[in-house]
Amino acid sequence: MKKPRTRKERLQFLEKKKGRRGMEIFLYATDKEVKSFFELLYPSLKDKPDATADDTVQCLRCGCDVEHHLECGCGINRCVFTEQEWKDDIEGENWSDRKNADFCFIENGYKVPDYIRE
Secondary structure (H helix, E strand, O other), X not given: OOOOOOHHHHHHHHHHHHOOOOHHHHOOXXXXXXXXXXXXXXXXXXXXXXXXXXXXXXXXXXXXXXXXXXXXXXXXXXXXXXXXXXXXXXXXXOOOOOHHHHHHHHHOOOOOOHHHHO
16 A cells, blocks of 8 residues: 555545544644644554444543543543553542542552442
C-alpha cells in the first residue's frame, strides 16, 4: 500500500486502522494538524490489521466502553488506560466517582485488581 499523501487519504487510512470512533476530532483540524498526527501514527499503524466494528477501548477502572476520552463511568475526563495513568489520576485529582475501585487499586499496590481483569 502506498503511503497516503492527501488529507482525504490520510483520514481514510486512520479510519481504516483505528475505526470510526474518535474521527470527529478531525472535523475542525487543519490540514497541517491532520498531517502531523498522521505522521506520528503512521509508522506504528502501517503494518497493523484494520480495525473492526467490534474494536472498543475500555477504561481500566470502571470497565466502561469509552466513546470519547471525556466520557466513562469514572467521571468527566477521568478514564484511564494504563496503571500509571490511574495512579497519576488518583494522586493528581484525588478520587474518581468510583472510589471503591480506587481504594482496591491502591491496596493492590497500584496494580489492577483481579476482579477488574476478569
